[in-house]
Amino acid sequence: MKKIFFAIISLFVSTSGFSTGVIVLEGNYQGKNLYIQNPFAGSGVGFCVQEVRVNGNVTTDEIASSAFEIDFRNLQLKVGDKVEVKITHKDDCKPKVLNPEVLKPKSTFEVVSMSVDKDLTFKWTTKGETGKLAFTIEQFRWNKWVKVGEVEGNGTSTENNYSFKVAPHSGKNQFRVKQVDYTGQPKLSKTVDFQSTAAEVTFSPAKVSKEIGFFSGTTPVETMFEIYDQFGNIVKKGFASTVDASNLAKGAYYLNYDNKMGEFIKK
Numbered sequence: 001m002k003k004i005f006f007a008i009i010s011l012f013v014s015t016s017g018f019s020t021g022v023i024v025l026e027g028n029y030q031g032k033n034l035y036i037q038n039p040f041a042g043s044g045v046g047f048c049v050q051e052v053r054v055n056g057n058v059t060t061d062e063i064a065s066s067a068f069e070i071d072f073r074n075l076q077l078k079v080g081d082k083v084e085v086k087i088t089h090k091d092d093c094k095p096k097v098l099n100p101e102v103l104k105p106k107s108t109f110e111v112v113s114m115s116v117d118k119d120l121t122f123k124w125t126t127k128g129e130t131g132k133l134a135f136t137i138e139q140f141r142w143n144k145w146v147k148v149g150e151v152e153g154n155g156t157s158t159e160n161n162y163s164f165k166v167a168p169h170s171g172k173n174q175f176r177v178k179q180v181d182y183t184g185q186p187k188l189s190k191t192v193d194f195q196s197t198a199a200e201v202t203f204s205p206a207k208v209s210k211e212i213g214f215f216s217g218t219t220p221v222e223t224m225f226e227i228y229d230q231f232g233n234i235v236k237k238g239f240a241s242t243v244d245a246s247n248l249a250k251g252a253y254y255l256n257y258d259n260k261m262g263e264f265i266k267k
Contacts, residue, residue, distance in 0.1 A: 019091035020050065026084050027103025028131040028155070029077040034070040034085065035098040038063065042092025049095050051088040080130040080157055105131025105155065107179035107187035112159060114175075116194035122166045122175050124189065127159050133179045137164050140174040140191070141224065142256040148224075153179065167224060167239065168196040169259040201258035209267045212243040214257060226256040 025034075038049050047066070052059045054075055061070055070085065077083065083103055089095050112125040122137065132155035138145040148167070154160040166175060173194040178186045199216040201223050214223045220241040227236040227243070230252050236243060248266045255262045 021089050021091050021094065023087040023089065023095065023097065024084070025087075025097065025100060025103055026082075028105055029072055029079055029081045029083050030102055030104075030106055030130060031079050032099075032102040033072055034100070034102060035067065036063075036070065036087065037067050037096040037098055038065060039093050039095065041090045043090075046090075048089045048093035049087060050090060053086045053088075055082075055084055078157075080155060101182055104182040105133050106183075107133055107181040109153070109179060109187065109189075111177075111189045114189065114192040116166065116168075116173070116175060116192060120166055120168060121163050122192070123161070123163045124177055124192075125159055125161050126153075128157055129153055129155050129160060130157065131155050131181075133181060135162060135177045135179060137166070138176050138178060139166065139168075140176075141169060141259060142226070142261055145176070146224075166194075167222075168194055168198065169223070170196055170198045170200045171259055172196075201260070203255065203257055203262060203264075205264075207265045207267055208245045208248075210244070210246045212245055212255070212264065214241050223258050228254040228256075230254075 036049065038047050040046070041048050047064055049063045052061060052063060052070060054070065054072070057075070059070060060074065061068055072083070087095060108128050108130045109126040110128045112127055114124040116122050133153050135151045135153055136147055137149040137151065139148045149164050151162050151164055173196055174191045175194065176191045177189045180186045201214050201216055201221055203212055203214050214221055214225070222239055222241045224239045225237060225243060226234055228234050235248065245266055250266050253264055253266060255264055
């Protein structure tokens with residue numbers, strides 16, 4: 001997945017017999033300014049920062065002080081616009097960016113519509129995105145929300161249309177999307193329901209030596225599954241019509257499949 005990289009990089013170059021450093025910050029404008037702590041140069045003469053450029057243009061911010069603000073409002077930027085900040089400083093000192101997180105993408109999407117079509121395509125339309133973040137598609141199964149896919153967000157404030165092919169279980173299904181930004185807090189959409197007409201799935205055998213099979217009646221069918229040992233550790237998961245159980249240790253196991261939860265014994 002393509003990501004927006006946010007980094008502070010020290011780059012040393014030699015010009016006219018003395019060294020300088022460059023701090024580079026990349027991200028998206030989120031409506032807030034950067035604040036820089038600017039110490040004196042190691043020589044004691046003047047301040048550390050020599051120049052600030054935003055998207056290649058020298059800023060008009062007053063940098064000859066112990067602290068200053070990089071004011072993006074002067075640059076006519078729109079929320080979500082890409083930003084590259086280069087802070088050139090003397091080599092015998094280093095300024096500090098006090099709030100670098102303001103350039104990181106933030107989850108601000110609003111859902112305009114959500115649906116699941118008969119061809120099993122989950123569609124959703126958003127507005128108000130201000131940075132590129134992945135959408136995680138989740139399905140409610142086995143009394144919990146399970147990740148079933150991921151789609152890269154466009155990150156623009158205009159309406160954005162997305163789609164993802166889902167694999168419903170039998171009966172009533174629920175789907176949603178979420179994003180997680182630098183705060184670590186998930187932003188969740190509403191849920192959308194879909195009633196599947198597929199027949200219920202069963203599995204056999206209950207006492208396994210080599211393989212577990214999933215069936216609709218007597219017909220093998222593919223289903224999402226999870227297998228847990230008696231200590232609650234997940235040992236296998238996937239989407240298939242059969243599961244190789246030959247390498248499982250003997251004992252009791254818990255099996256999540258279709259929209260059900262069951263148990264089996266490995267002989």
